[in-house]
Amino acid sequence: MESGYQISEELAALRDQVRRIIRDEIIPIEAKCDPDAPEIPQDEYWRIAKKVQSASMWCMGAPKEFGGQGLNTFDMCVLTEEMAQHRMGLYNPGAGVFGRTPPPVIWAGNKEQLEKYAAPTIKNAWHTFYAVTEPSGGSDPANAIQCRAVRKGDTYVINGTKIFISHAHEAEWGVVFTRTDPKAGRAGITAFIIKKGQPGFTPRPIRTLRTSAIPNEVSFEDCVVPIEQRVGEEGQGLNLALDLLTRLRFPYSACNVGVGVAALRLAIEHSKRRSTFGELLSKRQAIQWMLADSEVELRAARWLTWDGAWKANRGEDFRTEASIAKLYSSEVLGRVIDRAVQIHGGYGVSKEFPLERWYREARIRRIGEGPSEVHRMVIARTLLR
Numbered sequence: 391m392e393s394g395y396q397i398s399e400e401l402a403a404l405r406d407q408v409r410r411i412i413r414d415e416i417i418p419i420e421a422k423c424d425p426d427a428p429e430i431p432q433d434e435y436w437r438i439a440k441k442v443q444s445a446s447m448w449c450m451g452a453p454k455e456f457g458g459q460g461l462n463t464f465d466m467c468v469l470t471e472e473m474a475q476h477r478m479g480l481y482n483p484g485a486g487v488f489g490r491t492p493p494p495v496i497w498a499g500n501k502e503q504l505e506k507y508a509a510p511t512i513k514n515a516w517h518t519f520y521a522v523t524e525p526s527g528g529s530d531p532a533n534a535i536q537c538r539a540v541r542k543g544d545t546y547v548i549n550g551t552k553i554f555i556s557h558a559h560e561a562e563w564g565v566v567f568t569r570t571d572p573k574a575g576r577a578g579i580t581a582f583i584i585k586k587g588q589p590g591f592t593p594r595p596i597r598t599l600r601t602s603a604i605p606n607e608v609s610f611e612d613c614v615v616p617i618e619q620r621v622g623e624e625g626q627g628l629n630l631a632l633d634l635l636t637r638l639r640f641p642y643s644a645c646n647v648g649v650g651v652a653a654l655r656l657a658i659e660h661s662k663r664r665s666t667f668g669e670l671l672s673k674r675q676a677i678q679w680m681l682a683d684s685e686v687e688l689r690a691a692r693w694l695t696w697d698g699a700w701k702a703n704r705g706e707d708f709r710t711e712a713s714i715a716k717l718y719s720s721e722v723l724g725r726v727i728d729r730a731v732q733i734h735g736g737y738g739v740s741k742e743f744p745l746e747r748w749y750r751e752a753r754i755r756r757i758g759e760g761p762s763e764v765h766r767m768v769i770a771r772t773l774l775r
């Protein structure tokens with residue numbers, strides 16, 4: 391949809407529509423919910439979701455043949471930046487009313503799997519999960535994955551534990567990454583679909599500083615999975631996961647930019663209202679510099695995100711750009727929110743404003759989806775090749 395550095399009129403119009411839905415529908419409903427609510431009420435959710443569906447804005451990044459709109463990575467960055475600009479937006483952009491997409495590894499599945507799992511997820515906005523991280527560590531899954539899947543005839547028997555698996559307790563299904571060949575390193579990892587209630591699969595919610603997309607400890611005890619639930623071939627699991635996840639780092643980064651933009655907007659508004667020592671905060675250079683630094687950093691994060699997304703659209707190798715965008719946008723988000731909290735004084739940490747929730751949740755952005763150190767390792771590897 392985009393050409394060069396210009397956003398097409400069509401995409402700009404879509405962005406305006408998303409902005410209106412967030413401003414006129416989501417923010418007023420959220421204001422009536424508990425500040426830590428993970429979701430908006432179901433009746434409100436489906437009322438807005440139905441409007442979104444009839445406006446052909448449902449699951450815009452998913453393929454058309456499975457009920458999405460087939461938009462590309464760049465388009466999704468532009469739209470996700472808008473979707474994220476509300477209290478629960480960092481981990482539940484648009485409160486989910488623009489649809490929920492399945493874990494990306496499913497797109498490597500066969501036709502039956504896509505029809506049985508991907509299509510109904512898109513249609514019904516199901517929660518799903520993907521389970522990579524284990525108590526042995528999440529930064530280096532190629533070495534850390536110990537969860538075992540052993541083939542027995544036309545089934546596999548899974549044993550092991552996963553940790554911090556978002557949505558596992560409420561998901562209709564998800565994908566687990568297991569070791570099928572203990573000697574083969576990253577080539578010994580295989581992905582399986584796990585259905586809700588599958589015997590031997592037990593999710594247990596873990597409390598963290600995030601109240602949405604609750605993570606779980608997940609145990610597999612002699613969990614028998616038929617071969618039809620294997621995604622791809624044996625040994626392909628990790629490469630499939632990383633390839634498909636990497637592209638999503640751009641909309642993920644755009645989400646960081648969106649929440650940062652919303653936090654900066656609040657800081658600007660507050661500084662223009664609040665007087666101390668006989669003068670508005672907005673007149674103070676110390677405050678102006680905080681606002682200016684936030685604007686500069688957010689613009690830089692946006693361009694890094696867009697630059698990588700364009701590369702992905704053009705079919706070029708985008709792995710380093712994905713790490714640059716994810717690293718920079720999540721670190722900028724932390725700094726921008728921190729400044730906005732400071733400018734708000736006590737209100738910054740009260741639940742009257744969304745800043746306090748963003749402040750907590752933004753901390754996770756430097757750990758999940760590859761911690762900052764791991765992305766620096768990827769970037770350095772490219773530099774030193």
Ligand SMILES: Cc1cc2nc3c(=O)[nH]c(=O)nc-3n(C[C@H](O)[C@H](O)[C@H](O)COP(=O)(O)OP(=O)(O)OC[C@H]3O[C@@H](n4cnc5c(N)ncnc54)[C@H](O)[C@@H]3O)c2cc1C
Binds near residue numbers: 605763
């Ligand atoms: C709220 C939440 C939700 C999550 N949801 C999911 C999910 O849905 N699915 C899933 O699979 N995982 C999920 N995770 C897990 C997340 O991806 C991991 O926490 C992350 O990958 C880091 O793994 P770890 O916690 O085991 O830290 P470790 O791997 O033990 O690393 C600890 C620290 O050391 C640093 N470090 C590691 N190696 C190096 C090195 N070589 N040099 C320098 N520093 C290094 C890391 O950057 C990190 O800061 C979630 C985590 C959280 C907190």
